[in-house]
Amino acid sequence: MRIEKQTISEQVVATIRKQIFLQAYEQGDALVEAELSKQLGVSRGPIREAFAKLESENLVTKRSNGRTIVNGFTEEDIRKLYDSRILLETHALSQANKNEVVEIVPRLRQCIHDMEVTTNEVEADVRFHMLIMKLSGNKTLLQLWKSLEGIFATLVDITSVVSAPNHERVVERHRVIVDAIHEYDLARAKQLLNEHLLEAMDYCIEGIEQIKETYNNGKS
Template identity: 50%
Template sequence: MKIEKQNISNRVLEYLRKQIILGHFEKGDHLVEATLSKQLEVSRGPIREAIAKLEAENLVEKHSNGRTVVKRFDIIDIQNLYDSRILLETHALKQIDPDILEMNKSNLYLFVDLMQKSYEQKQRDIESDLAFHGYLVKLTDNHTLMQLWTSLKEVFRTLIDITSEVTESKQQEIIDQHVSIVESLAQGNVQQANKLLTEHLEDACHYCCEGKKSNIGRDDYVQSEN
């Protein structure tokens, strides 16, 4: 298991977060910098930075003896995160000014086009999916909503990563769901858009939970692009 040098800290963080969410690290497991450094073939610096961010995300905790241990993360925690996404994003749709949407809907379609192109190239496009949902929140110009989204963005990225592994055969359907959400908004049917968005995220939650149950990703390793 080796992590390449480009974007080491982020790669380490993404890897450890995913392993904790999937349950490959269990409650009470001690994250030892020296051990992880050896396993991932990186220095202790990126490990230390990643662990600090995991603590801020409430996925690990530091004990008084200096040990950092993994906190319990169950199916209910995935469900709670998706419930929070549904509340946040559906509330955002209600706050988007129709004129602002009209001026910016091409950007939403751009994210969809990027997902489509990646699908046709048999690639998973986590970033465009994440960007689509984040942009919906950004269009509200509600700084509190944007701050809430940003605070959970990296965890959402990992959930999308897990979900996309489970739904590789359903990617076209998922892309089409994004299109339908934008079309409903553009037609001024916010109620329908909210319904579609809720169903979309409920499905994503279901697949993410299935990913955890099936224990996917155990042999994954973090690797930068060439």
Template identity: 45%
Template sequence: MNIGKMHVSEQVLAYLRKEIMLNRYKEGEHLKESQLSSELNVSRGPIREALSKLEAERLVKRLSNGRTVVGKFDIEDIRNLYDSRILLEKHALTQISPEALEKDKHLLYLYIQQMQDSFDNQIRNVDADMEFHALLVGMTSNQSLIQLWHSLNGMIQTLIEVTSTILESRQQEIIEEHLVVVDALAIGEVEKAQELLAQHLKSASDHYCQAVMELNLGGKIG
């Protein structure tokens, strides 16, 4: 694989994260900087930076002998990731002021429309999906919440990308799940919005777990 020159470490990070999630790099496998540098045609600096970020995400671990090996990524990790996201985003809904909602509500609907337009053209708009949730959290102006959400963002986005073909049939349902959350917020029903958001994310977690099982166990990797 030939990695482009712009934002090299981020491209390396996204590539390695995806390969680990798809089980192409096996748990315990030694990730050698020199080998990855040669395979990806980049210097060792971006490789080292990407591995450091993957360690923070617990997708790799550094052993006492200095070796970096692939960590565990399985169904339990997906559930833990989404349990954290549910807690964070549900709390965020309680922190959005009426003024912030009035100011940015149209953007939430805009992202939903972008998702719908892409779906109508048989495309999954992952960016619009992520921007929707980022805005929900961003509207709180709570920097701690925002930072926590962004720390999960990379793994979530990669998970969506690697399972998108398997979950194509659920795209319209996903769009509608976003819409009812905003509709509830718009009329001041925060608790209902929380419940709907939690249902949406729990459903996403269940479907991603099933999709990853199919990818890893169903002979569809390649």
């Protein structure tokens, strides 16, 4: 896979992150700048920037000798990430005030429309959940969520492998959450959001296994 020239750093990070999630790079593997630069068709600058971002996400560790080592990524890590995400998003929802609801609900509905018609469903999905975070009006809480945004986006991308046949169900999951928010039934909205994210976690775990199986079958 070669990287397009626009937003190079973000694409490099997403590419390497996804390979770590799919265990193409396993725990203890060394990531080599020169090899990745050649493989992805980019200069070493974006590779170094990607390493720094991945280190901040605890996906790699830079050793004192300069080597960048993969920390590994397991099903347990996925469950912990989704547990953290559920805590952040449901708490943000519980803090929603009516002024924020009036402003943000139309934007949430636009996200749902975009999920239905766009070829970039991942972007619309991530934008939807960021707006959920903004309902709280708590900038610190939003910043915590945004520090994990790249990871969430990659997991949504992987999840789409399994969820695609259930696209209408996934869209409807989002729609009923917005309906509950619009009615200011925050308890129901939190319950629906929790159920949606738990289902997304299961899709993600299944998606990783499916992609790995397809890859391994192709090698045999």
